[in-house]
Amino acid sequence: xxxxxxxxxxxxxxxxxxxxxxxxxxxxxxxxxxxxxxxxxxxxxxxxxxxxxxxxxxxxxxxxxxxxxxxxxxxxxxxxxxxxxxxxxxxxx
Numbered sequence: 001x002x003x004x005x006x007x008x009x010x011x012x013x014x015x016x017x018x019x020x021x022x023x024x025x026x027x028x029x030x031x032x033x034x035x036x037x038x039x040x041x042x043x044x045x046x047x048x049x050x051x052x053x054x055x056x057x058x059x060x061x062x063x064x065x066x067x068x069x070x071x072x073x074x075x076x077x078x079x080x081x082x083x084x085x086x087x088x089x090x091x092x093x
Contacts, residue, residue, distance in 0.1 A: 009050040022046025053077040
């Protein structure tokens with residue numbers, strides 16, 4: 001289970017904080033998910049993406065692990081900054 005989260009960047013430790021937060025949320029559901037989908041195991045990945053296009057090491061590790069192209073990284077970063085700008089503009093209105 002991958003749960004991407006876009007947040008304003010603080011420091012490198014924030015990526016681990018997000019991961020631990022997501023583990024705490026989903027861990028109680030693992031047995032139900034495994035039973036419902038007939039799975040042998042479930043891995044929880046909390047993935048931090050910076051609101052100002054910051055891509056953390058965890059994202060790159062995940063991308064390489066699943067052999068995802070580097071264009072994904074660029075597209076995700078661009079989408080994050082565009083979304084942040086839209087949110088900012090809506091607050092100005």
